[in-house]
Amino acid sequence: MNERVAIKGYLTQCAELTETALKRSIPAVWDVPERLREAMLYSLEAGGKRLRPALILSAAEAVFGKTSAFNAALPVACAVEFIHTYSLIHDDLPAMDNDDFRRGKPTNHKVFGEAMAILAGDALLTHAFHLIPQAARQGGISAEVALAIVEDLARLAGAPGMVGGQVADMLGEQGITSISELEYIHLHKTSDLIVFSVTAGGRIGGATQKQIELLARFGRNIGLAFQIQDDILDLIGDEQKLGKKTNSDVQQNKVTYPYLIGLEESKAQVERLTQEAKSAVLEAGFQDPLRLLEIADYLVQRDH
Amino acid sequence: MNERVAIKGYLTQCAELTETALKRSIPAVWDVPERLREAMLYSLEAGGKRLRPALILSAAEAVFGKTSAFNAALPVACAVEFIHTYSLIHDDLPAMDNDDFRRGKPTNHKVFGEAMAILAGDALLTHAFHLIPQAARQGGISAEVALAIVEDLARLAGAPGMVGGQVADMLGEQGITSISELEYIHLHKTSDLIVFSVTAGGRIGGATQKQIELLARFGRNIGLAFQIQDDILDLIGDEQKLGKKTNSDVQQNKVTYPYLIGLEESKAQVERLTQEAKSAVLEAGFQDPLRLLEIADYLVQRDH
Numbered sequence: 001m002n003e004r005v006a007i008k009g010y011l012t013q014c015a016e017l018t019e020t021a022l023k024r025s026i027p028a029v030w031d032v033p034e035r036l037r038e039a040m041l042y043s044l045e046a047g048g049k050r051l052r053p054a055l056i057l058s059a060a061e062a063v064f065g066k067t068s069a070f071n072a073a074l075p076v077a078c079a080v081e082f083i084h085t086y087s088l089i090h091d092d093l094p095a096m097d098n099d100d101f102r103r104g105k106p107t108n109h110k111v112f113g114e115a116m117a118i119l120a121g122d123a124l125l126t127h128a129f130h131l132i133p134q135a136a137r138q139g140g141i142s143a144e145v146a147l148a149i150v151e152d153l154a155r156l157a158g159a160p161g162m163v164g165g166q167v168a169d170m171l172g173e174q175g176i177t178s179i180s181e182l183e184y185i186h187l188h189k190t191s192d193l194i195v196f197s198v199t200a201g202g203r204i205g206g207a208t209q210k211q212i213e214l215l216a217r218f219g220r221n222i223g224l225a226f227q228i229q230d231d232i233l234d235l236i237g238d239e240q241k242l243g244k245k246t247n248s249d250v251q252q253n254k255v256t257y258p259y260l261i262g263l264e265e266s267k268a269q270v271e272r273l274t275q276e277a278k279s280a281v282l283e284a285g286f287q288d289p290l291r292l293l294e295i296a297d298y299l300v301q302r303d304h
Numbered sequence: 305m306n307e308r309v310a311i312k313g314y315l316t317q318c319a320e321l322t323e324t325a326l327k328r329s330i331p332a333v334w335d336v337p338e339r340l341r342e343a344m345l346y347s348l349e350a351g352g353k354r355l356r357p358a359l360i361l362s363a364a365e366a367v368f369g370k371t372s373a374f375n376a377a378l379p380v381a382c383a384v385e386f387i388h389t390y391s392l393i394h395d396d397l398p399a400m401d402n403d404d405f406r407r408g409k410p411t412n413h414k415v416f417g418e419a420m421a422i423l424a425g426d427a428l429l430t431h432a433f434h435l436i437p438q439a440a441r442q443g444g445i446s447a448e449v450a451l452a453i454v455e456d457l458a459r460l461a462g463a464p465g466m467v468g469g470q471v472a473d474m475l476g477e478q479g480i481t482s483i484s485e486l487e488y489i490h491l492h493k494t495s496d497l498i499v500f501s502v503t504a505g506g507r508i509g510g511a512t513q514k515q516i517e518l519l520a521r522f523g524r525n526i527g528l529a530f531q532i533q534d535d536i537l538d539l540i541g542d543e544q545k546l547g548k549k550t551n552s553d554v555q556q557n558k559v560t561y562p563y564l565i566g567l568e569e570s571k572a573q574v575e576r577l578t579q580e581a582k583s584a585v586l587e588a589g590f591q592d593p594l595r596l597l598e599i600a601d602y603l604v605q606r607d608h
Contacts, residue, residue, distance in 0.1 A: 031468070125429055133458075
């Protein structure tokens with residue numbers, strides 16, 4: 001990846017590196033019940049933008065200044081995708097959102113049954129924490145850095161992070177009336193894993209504490225912008241490009257940013273959050289901040 | 305804990321230390337939805353023998369020779385109890401064993417609903433990995449040791465470990481005909497967390513690689529002995545002491561060791577596994593192996 005490609009190409013390259021690493025991420029020598037392995041891989045390989053891995057890789061590149069930081073970053077990029085995937089499997093369960101399809105494919109429990117879907121999710125979540133020590137064993141990062149990444153992931157994916165956001169979303173369904181309640185949900189349900197991704201990438205690249213804080217601010221802001229943009233696309237997006245029906249939020253009576261503050265103010269908010277995110281990156285004085293800045297813009301300009 | 309108390313007293317002291325540490329294990333300052341915190345603590349504080357934490361503490365003491373290794377071991381002792389607790393919550397779910405009661409209390413999903421029980425389990429599992437780095441931050445162990453413990457836990461609690469055993473149990477229900485199939489289930493469903501406990505304790509106490517392997521052998525054997533003893537007690541135990549009905553395995557058509565190899569051979573097997581476990585500990589040349597040896601005997605002699 002020496003040539004300077006446009007951001008879409010860069011994200012595609014990051015996604016391809018991630019796909020390859022994901023295929024090798026569960027050791028073939030492990031004696032795992034075959035059906036469990038299938039259930040884990042079914043959802044893991046179901047695609048998606050691989051945005052979080054790309055953020056880990058690009059944050060490592062921003063701080064370190066070279067894509068050679070990618071090697072140490074790839075096991076961690078896989079780890080965040082394991083967490084993201086488990087959360088989707090559990091979210092889709094009958095007791096939760098009860099979804100039959102995700103990305104055009106039957107959801108995990110529709111294929112493997114509810115019990116296996118719960119266990120496959122548990123196994124994916126657990127395995128994320130097996131991948132991070134690998135980054136240290138491969139010599140890319142110190143044990144101290146790997147341990148800090150483990151602690152960050154456990155916090156940002158756990159009760160005070162992603163799971164907490166999921167709970168708040170569940171408990172608040174239909175009853176949300178203020179922007180601060182909705183922001184709490186999105187900050188934890190969506191932004192926290194994005195904050196993890198950019199700060200983990202930063203740690204791998206050798207960021208200072210101050211730089212890690214600025215990366216966290218970048219992550220919080222693009223995470224929130226990403227979520228509001230999702231709400232906007234659901235309202236006015238192109239169904240063909242999105243690959244799903246629009247207006248589903250309205251039909252499901254979901255409380256969204258456009259619902260609470262209107263479409264124009266939502267768009268303005270996305271713009272403000274993106275600018276705020278980019279300021280944080282510029283303030284950090286990274287070796288090569290370009291990819292992070294491009295990703296911030298890309299997330300707003302995307303049409304799917 | 306300077307005085308040499310009998311093993312039952314020692315296990316009670318370990319359990320009390322664990323209870324105290326568990327109460328402080330989710331930071332009070334964390335902004336966690338109150339209902340989620342309640343659901344996590346409900347099952348975490350529901351008692352149980354706290355056997356796995358005791359094994360961590362006693363293995364650390366065996367290797368290090370003093371109970372002063374307890375301080376560094378306590379966050380890890382909590383971590384294993386978080387994992388054990390999440391596995392019970394998910395096992396009890398309607399899609400799994402569909403149990404309404406555990407240890408005389410309504411199961412988590414009966415109190416908090418299915419969705420919250422799934423999420424509380426996810427949060428407990430995730431938080432286990434937040435506790436281990438704490439042991440390093442408190443200065444008790446190096447980052448390298450903490451990271452090795454993280455990796456062990458993720459393997460032994462994950463797809464090739466506890467979750468794999470759970471899946472094999474689920475897929476094999478009623479169809480198990482060989483002792484090797486049943487052994488696979490118990491080795492992973494029960495022994496793996498016990499292997500984790502004694503090897504983690506060993507790592508904290510400063511064990512050599514050879515000693516860690518011997519501790520793993522000890523753990524595998526007492527884990528299996530523990531499970532067979534459970535099967536035996538279900539068949540011939542005292543309902544009052546057990547606090548639950550006997551013969552439930554027969555009524556549920558569960559395949560057990562006594563069912564496959566008979567009661568007498570099961571008892572002999574428990575005896576053999578216990579001796580094998582004790583030999584491994586004696587071979588390791590620990591500073592103070594007494595507690596581990598006593599626990600191995602205690603697990604066989606217990607009547608509840």
